Amino acid sequence: MATSSKKINMDTLYADLMNLCSQDDIFYYKDIRLHAINYRIFNCRLCSYGRFMTHPAALNCCGTMFNITNLKHVQLVSLPLEKIFDYEEGFGQQQFHQCGQLGDKMEKMDGSLVSTFLHGRTSQKQVLRLKSKQSLTSNQVLDAMRLLVGDFQSELEQLVRLNYTVNMEYTTPSSHLFVSYSQTQLTILSIRSHADGHTLFGSRLKRFLLENHFLTTLNHLVSFESIPSHVTHRQLLQETYQQTHGEGYVVEIIQPDRSSYLVKIKTQKYFMIYGDGGTEDSPRSLFEAIINRQTDDRRKLFKDDTKTLTRIDEMEQNMRPKYNEMLRLVEEFYRMNKCLPKKDFVHAITTNENMKIYLPLLLRLYANEENDYQGFAMKHAKDLFGISGSAKFKRHASLTIPLFRRNKIILNFDLIIDCTDKLLSQWRSAPSNHIHLDIGQQCRNLLLLIFGFLAFDYDLKTFDSSDHNELTRALKDFLESIYPVFFLPKVVSIIYLKLSRRYRRARTIIQQYVYRIIDHELTECSETIAERKRRSLIASLVSALQNAEKTEMIKSEEEKKGLNRSEVLHEVLFFLLAGYETTSTALTWFIHLASKHPRVQQKIKAELLENNCKQDLSLEHLDSLVYLDCVIMEVLRFCPPADSSCRTLTMDDRLPESGTQLYAGDEVIIPFINLARDPRYWSIDPELFYPERFLGEDKNHQSYALLPFGSGHRQCIGQDLARFELKVIIARLMQDVTFGDGGPEVNAGGFVQTVTIMPKHVGVTVQFD
Ligand code: HEM
Structure with missing residues (x-):
C-alpha cells in the first residue's frame, strides 16, 4: 500500500527501473558521460499518484543513478529520497496514515535537492561529487559543490564510502520563492543505504551521526523535532495549516509493523503562494499547478467541491500529455542531433518549424546544462498550450x-x-x-x-x-x-x-x-x-x-x-x-x-x-x-x-441547490457577515457577542463560516x-x-x-x- 513502507529489492532495482521505462514512457532515463564514465539517471515526467502505485520501483525513479560504464556490472551510485506524497494524496491513503503513529517532523525546505556520489574509475581515484535530479554539471550543482570543504567534505565522503547517499537541500538567498535564506547552504535531509534502500533521517540519523562521530555533518542536519505522542494526526494537520511561516513539514509515519515512511504537510501560507485556492477556475492557475505538480494541493483545498475536482481532472488529462510530449520532442531531437557541431545543431533547430520555439531548451541540453522545463512551459503557456495568465500577481x-x-x-x-x-x-x-x-x-x-x-x-x-x-x-x-x-x-x-x-x-x-x-x-x-x-x-x-x-x-x-x-x-x-x-x-x-x-x-x-x-x-x-x-x-x-469579498467567474456555472445559472464574467459576492451570523454554522447563538465560544463549542466551527x-x-x-x-x-x-x-x-x-x-x-x- 503506502509509499516507502514498501521494501525495495536493491539487487533488482536497475532491472526494475529499466523494465518500468520500457513499459511506461512517463518514466525514462538519461545517459550522461562524465570524464569517460557513463552514468544513467532515471527520472519521471508528470504523472498521477496512481501511476506510482502500480509500479513498485517507481518511487525510486526520481534521480536514482547508476554507473553503466560496464553494462555487465552496473553499479548503483546515487540513491535520492523516495518520492514523498502529500498526506492527503491518494485515494484511501489518509485512513492508512491514521493507522500509524507520528514520528519525527522535519522542516520542509525551499531549495533544490542534491545528492552525493563518488566519481572516478578506481576507488582510490574516486572523488566526492554532487548531482541534482537531472544533471551532474549544471551551474547549480557546481555552486553547491563549492560548499563541500574541510571536515564537512571528508565526513560526507566517509559516509558515501560506507555505501550511503547523502541527500541534501541546496538553498541560496536568491533562488527561494517562499522561505528566505540568509546564506548559501547545504542542509542534510537524509542518508540512504545502498545495501537495503533504508532511509535514516530525524532523530535516528542524529543518533547514527553522533555514535559514529560525524560531528561536522551533524551541524548541517535539517531542523526536526519528535512529535509528542498525544498529538493527533488531525491536530498536526490543522496546526501546520494555520502556521503563518514556512512551507510546512515532512513527517514520518510509523506503521504498527514498525515500517515507516514520509509524507508532506503544508502550511496555509504555502497554498497562498503556490496554490490558487481562490481562482481554481482560472485556466492559467490550474495549468501552473499541473506543471508544478501541485494539483494534489488543489484537490485538498477543494475536497468537498466535486465540480472543481472534475475541472482539475479534465485539465490534467488535457495538459499532462501535451507537456510530456513537449519534453519527449525536445529530448528526442537532442538525442538525434547531439553529435552535430554546434553551428549545424542550431541550424537544424531554426530550420525546423516545429522545433524553433524550443531553441533555448535545446541549447542548454547541448551545453549539458540543466533545463527548467516547467519555467519554459509557463513562459510559453500561451503559444504552446493556449493558456494566458497571472504572472504579475505572483x-x-x-x-x-x-x-x-x-x-x-x-x-x-x-x-x-x-x-x-x-x-x-x-x-x-x-x-x-x-x-x-x-x-x-x-x-x-x-x-x-x-x-x-x-x-x-x-x-x-x-x-x-x-x-x-x-x-x-x-x-x-x-x-x-x-x-x-x-x-x-x-x-x-x-x-x-x-x-x-x-x-x-x-x-x-x-x-x-x-x-x-x-x-x-x-x-x-x-x-x-x-x-x-x-x-x-x-x-x-x-x-x-x-x-x-x-x-x-x-x-x-x-x-x-x-x-x-x-x-x-x-x-x-x-x-x-x-x-x-x-x-x-x-x-x-x-x-x-x-x-x-x-x-x-x-x-x-x-x-x-x-x-x-x-x-x-x-x-x-x-x-x-x-x-x-x-x-x-x-x-x-x-x-x-x-462585510464581503467577490470573485469573478471565469466560466459558466450553476448553483448546486437552486440551479441558478451563472455566466463567465459574473461577479459573485461572498457575504462574510451573513456566514458569521448563520445559525447553521454555530453551536452558540451567533447573534450573541460571546468570545468564550472559541474556547468551547464553536472552537472547531465550519471553516468558511468565519472569513x-x-x-x-x-x-x-x-x-x-x-x-x-x-x-x-x-x-x-x-x-x-x-x-x-x-x-x-x-x-x-x-x-x-x-x-x-x-x-x-x-x-x-x-x-x-
Ligand atoms: C482587521 C483588519 C483587516 C481586515 C478585516 C482585512 C480584510 C481583508 C479582506 C476581507 C480582504 C479580501 C480577501 C479576499 O477577497 O479573499 C483583504 C485583502 C487585502 N488586505 Fe486586508 N484586512 C485587514 C488588514 C490589513 C492590513 C493591516 C494590511 C496591510 C497593511 C492588509 C492588506 C491587504 C491586501 C494587500 C489585500 C489584497 C490581497 C490580494 O488581493 O491578494 N489588510 N483584507
Whole structure:
C-alpha cells in the first residue's frame, strides 16, 4: 500500500527501473558521460499518484543513478529520497496514515535537492561529487559543490564510502520563492543505504551521526523535532495549516509493523503562494499547478467541491500529455542531433518549424546544462498550450507576502505601544465622565500614526491637530477622495479620479514623498539598508526595486523581477487603503462592544493580571493572552470590518441547490457577515457577542463560516499584522482603562457603510483604573 513502507529489492532495482521505462514512457532515463564514465539517471515526467502505485520501483525513479560504464556490472551510485506524497494524496491513503503513529517532523525546505556520489574509475581515484535530479554539471550543482570543504567534505565522503547517499537541500538567498535564506547552504535531509534502500533521517540519523562521530555533518542536519505522542494526526494537520511561516513539514509515519515512511504537510501560507485556492477556475492557475505538480494541493483545498475536482481532472488529462510530449520532442531531437557541431545543431533547430520555439531548451541540453522545463512551459503557456495568465500577481505576491511575516511584524511591538500611549495621554487630559463621541476618528488617528512609522518610518503626528503636516493631510485627502470609487462602476470611477483635483493633488504629494524616500534609501550604505529593511516597509520594497527599469519594462511578465518605482508607490497606497481603515474599524467596534460588555473587559484584565502583564506588557507574554485572542476573533466575527469579498467567474456555472445559472464574467459576492451570523454554522447563538465560544463549542466551527480576512490565494496578506496590532493595542488599553457605556442614544451602535462597516453611534466614557 503506502509509499516507502514498501521494501525495495536493491539487487533488482536497475532491472526494475529499466523494465518500468520500457513499459511506461512517463518514466525514462538519461545517459550522461562524465570524464569517460557513463552514468544513467532515471527520472519521471508528470504523472498521477496512481501511476506510482502500480509500479513498485517507481518511487525510486526520481534521480536514482547508476554507473553503466560496464553494462555487465552496473553499479548503483546515487540513491535520492523516495518520492514523498502529500498526506492527503491518494485515494484511501489518509485512513492508512491514521493507522500509524507520528514520528519525527522535519522542516520542509525551499531549495533544490542534491545528492552525493563518488566519481572516478578506481576507488582510490574516486572523488566526492554532487548531482541534482537531472544533471551532474549544471551551474547549480557546481555552486553547491563549492560548499563541500574541510571536515564537512571528508565526513560526507566517509559516509558515501560506507555505501550511503547523502541527500541534501541546496538553498541560496536568491533562488527561494517562499522561505528566505540568509546564506548559501547545504542542509542534510537524509542518508540512504545502498545495501537495503533504508532511509535514516530525524532523530535516528542524529543518533547514527553522533555514535559514529560525524560531528561536522551533524551541524548541517535539517531542523526536526519528535512529535509528542498525544498529538493527533488531525491536530498536526490543522496546526501546520494555520502556521503563518514556512512551507510546512515532512513527517514520518510509523506503521504498527514498525515500517515507516514520509509524507508532506503544508502550511496555509504555502497554498497562498503556490496554490490558487481562490481562482481554481482560472485556466492559467490550474495549468501552473499541473506543471508544478501541485494539483494534489488543489484537490485538498477543494475536497468537498466535486465540480472543481472534475475541472482539475479534465485539465490534467488535457495538459499532462501535451507537456510530456513537449519534453519527449525536445529530448528526442537532442538525442538525434547531439553529435552535430554546434553551428549545424542550431541550424537544424531554426530550420525546423516545429522545433524553433524550443531553441533555448535545446541549447542548454547541448551545453549539458540543466533545463527548467516547467519555467519554459509557463513562459510559453500561451503559444504552446493556449493558456494566458497571472504572472504579475505572483511577482507582487512573492515580494509583498514576506513583508508581513511574523518575524518582521513583532519588531513593531514597542512602536505600537508608544503610539497607543499617545492616545492614552490624550484621553488622560479629558475629564473622567466625558463621553467620547469621536472614538472612530481617534482610532483612525492611532492606526494612521502606526502606519506612518511602519510604512515610511515617518511621524505623521496625527494626534497633534495643530501640526498636521503635508503628508498627513495628503494621506487623509487621498483616503477621503478615493472612497466613492468603491461604490461607482469602473468606467465612472476612472473619470471621477481623473477629474478630482483633491485626489490628484494628494496622490502627487504622496508620490513625491515616496520617490524621495526611494532616492534616499538608494543612497544609504548596505548595513543601514539591511537594518532599515528589518523595520520599514518602504525600505523592504525599495530593496526589491528593479535595477534596470527600462530593460525590465520590455520583458514579458514571466521574465520580470522586482518592482518598478510606480509599483512601489502603488503597493504603499494599497497597503494604506487595505490596512489602515479596516484595522481602525475593528478597534472602534471593540471599544463599542467592550463598553456594552463590562464582563468581557474584566476577563481581559484578569487574564493580563494572571500573566503578569497588568503593569508590564512584553512580547513574550503576548502569546499567553488566549482569551484576548478569542475577543478579537469574536469582534471580527460579530462585526467584520469588511462585510464581503467577490470573485469573478471565469466560466459558466450553476448553483448546486437552486440551479441558478451563472455566466463567465459574473461577479459573485461572498457575504462574510451573513456566514458569521448563520445559525447553521454555530453551536452558540451567533447573534450573541460571546468570545468564550472559541474556547468551547464553536472552537472547531465550519471553516468558511468565519472569513473576516477572506479566503484562498487572494486572502488578506496583512491579517497577521492586523491581529498583532489589535492585540497589542487592546492589551495596552486594558492595562489602564475601562470603557463605560455613554448611554442608549449616543452609544446605540448601528452601522454605516463606507469602505468598511463602521459603527454609527459610539459614545463611551474612558475611566483610568
Ligand atoms: C482587521 C483588519 C483587516 C481586515 C478585516 C482585512 C480584510 C481583508 C479582506 C476581507 C480582504 C479580501 C480577501 C479576499 O477577497 O479573499 C483583504 C485583502 C487585502 N488586505 Fe486586508 N484586512 C485587514 C488588514 C490589513 C492590513 C493591516 C494590511 C496591510 C497593511 C492588509 C492588506 C491587504 C491586501 C494587500 C489585500 C489584497 C490581497 C490580494 O488581493 O491578494 N489588510 N483584507
